[in-house]
Amino acid sequence: MLGPDRFAPRLHDVPHEELEAAGIRGLIVDLDNTLLGFRETELAQEHLDWVTRARQRGFRIVMLSNNLSERVNTLAARLDVACFSNALKPLPFGFLKAKRRLQLRRREIAVVGDQLFTDVLGGKLCGLYTILTEPIEAKDFPITRFFRFFERLMLHGRRG
Numbered sequence: 427m428l429g430p431d432r433f434a435p436r437l438h439d440v441p442h443e444e445l446e447a448a449g450i451r452g453l454i455v456d457l458d459n460t461l462l463g464f465r466e467t468e469l470a471q472e473h474l475d476w477v478t479r480a481r482q483r484g485f486r487i488v489m490l491s492n493n494l495s496e497r498v499n500t501l502a503a504r505l506d507v508a509c510f511s512n513a514l515k516p517l518p519f520g521f522l523k524a525k526r527r528l529q530l531r532r533r534e535i536a537v538v539g540d541q542l543f544t545d546v547l548g549g550k551l552c553g554l555y556t557i558l559t560e561p562i563e564a565k566d567f568p569i570t571r572f573f574r575f576f577e578r579l580m581l582h583g584r585r586g
């Protein structure tokens with residue numbers, strides 16, 4: 427139930443061609459530690475390029491974050507993608523809202539995020555394809571650090 431469908435060190439390590447071959451046409455992307463490090467305010471060029479090329483290839487992208495709206499809105503605007511903040515992942519509401527926005531079927535949507543208990547669990551509860559990335563920075567919000575401990579137990583070093 428909890429295992430992601432795929433591991434990737436970073437978002438930009440996932441080839442667009444691979445997603446297309448799997449029938450994926452839409453992406454629900456996490457913000458913190460997936461697109462942007464905990465202390466970073468600027469997006470890495472690799473992530474900007476990856477998102478830009480994904481959109482040029484016709485992928486629909488929605489950002490889904492448990493973080494507060496201001497930070498999320500700013501970043502989403504820079505990427506020119508729709509966003510939902512305060513998403514309460516892993517609860518399904520945010521994922522279902524994102525799915526409605528994408529206007530795609532479940533099997534056409536991939537969730538990308540760095541957390542097993544929010545991004546992957548939530549995506550799986552909604553029947554979506556899930557990709558677990560390595561967190562960009564080791565330092566996290568305290569609640570995230572708490573869950574990282576259980577993540578390590580669950581994954582037994584399978585990540586990567």
Ligand SMILES: [Mg+2]
Nearest residue numbers: 456458459540
């Ligand atoms: Mg995250």
